[in-house]
Amino acid sequence: MKIIITENMGEFNKVAADIVSRQIKNKPDSVLGLATGSTPLGLYAMLIDMYKKGELDFSRVKTFNLDEYRGLPKDHPQSYYHFMYENLFNKINIKDENVNLLNGNRDESYRECADYEEKIKAAGGIDLQVLGIGHNGHIGFNEPGTPFDSVTDLIDLSERTIEANSRFFDSPDQVPRQALSMGIKTIMQSRNIVLLISGNSKARIAAKALNGPITQNVPASVLQLHPFVTVVLDKEAAVYL
Numbered sequence: 001m002k003i004i005i006t007e008n009m010g011e012f013n014k015v016a017a018d019i020v021s022r023q024i025k026n027k028p029d030s031v032l033g034l035a036t037g038s039t040p041l042g043l044y045a046m047l048i049d050m051y052k053k054g055e056l057d058f059s060r061v062k063t064f065n066l067d068e069y070r071g072l073p074k075d076h077p078q079s080y081y082h083f084m085y086e087n088l089f090n091k092i093n094i095k096d097e098n099v100n101l102l103n104g105n106r107d108e109s110y111r112e113c114a115d116y117e118e119k120i121k122a123a124g125g126i127d128l129q130v131l132g133i134g135h136n137g138h139i140g141f142n143e144p145g146t147p148f149d150s151v152t153d154l155i156d157l158s159e160r161t162i163e164a165n166s167r168f169f170d171s172p173d174q175v176p177r178q179a180l181s182m183g184i185k186t187i188m189q190s191r192n193i194v195l196l197i198s199g200n201s202k203a204r205i206a207a208k209a210l211n212g213p214i215t216q217n218v219p220a221s222v223l224q225l226h227p228f229v230t231v232v233l234d235k236e237a238a239v240y241l
């Protein structure tokens, strides 16, 4: 694992944006795996900036998002579909047909998940997967205990995740209880991974995931087994490393 500790969020976002933009410049038809959450927001803002300055072209880039809530309408302000269009896709020249998000409203979720796996394969696999980490070590919505060989599936969210995500909803009972998520094996099949960890509330889980034992109880610890992972942390998230 390559670990980069940054001084502040400006540098954190810049390092992450350099990794993603290098990928797109080296391979203009890159397949990117993307994440939602607060952590990658600064990265997305920088990518938009680079696009506006004419430094980046997304016209041939394909994307696959990690996860989506089950049962939220696409245009719900908290759907990940909405998040991605608001915070990135509406502001760059990516083509709609190159954007892939799990459909959380299809009746047969298992078909949606199997189709998603097929679509990733048909696209040639993911070149670079951007990841955040949950306070419980989840990646995507793969909660502690998820087998390392899991593929894209319907997931029951843990109480910890529901509580963490309730900050975006009017009340905790509005947070969906289920989500569709790429599996751990799906994530591990990406050719390169960049894991973003920021803030002191993530410091303990960062140390467990990066330096602790590789265990299904800490899903992100599986990344220690991947040959091409870069972890970008800000100073606060790195205090226990």
Ligand code: PGA
Pocket (backbone or CB within 6 Å): 036, 037, 038, 039, 040, 132, 133, 134, 135, 138, 139, 140
């Ligand atoms: P956050 O979410 O970036 O909002 O902390 C990360 C995650 O839960 O994976």
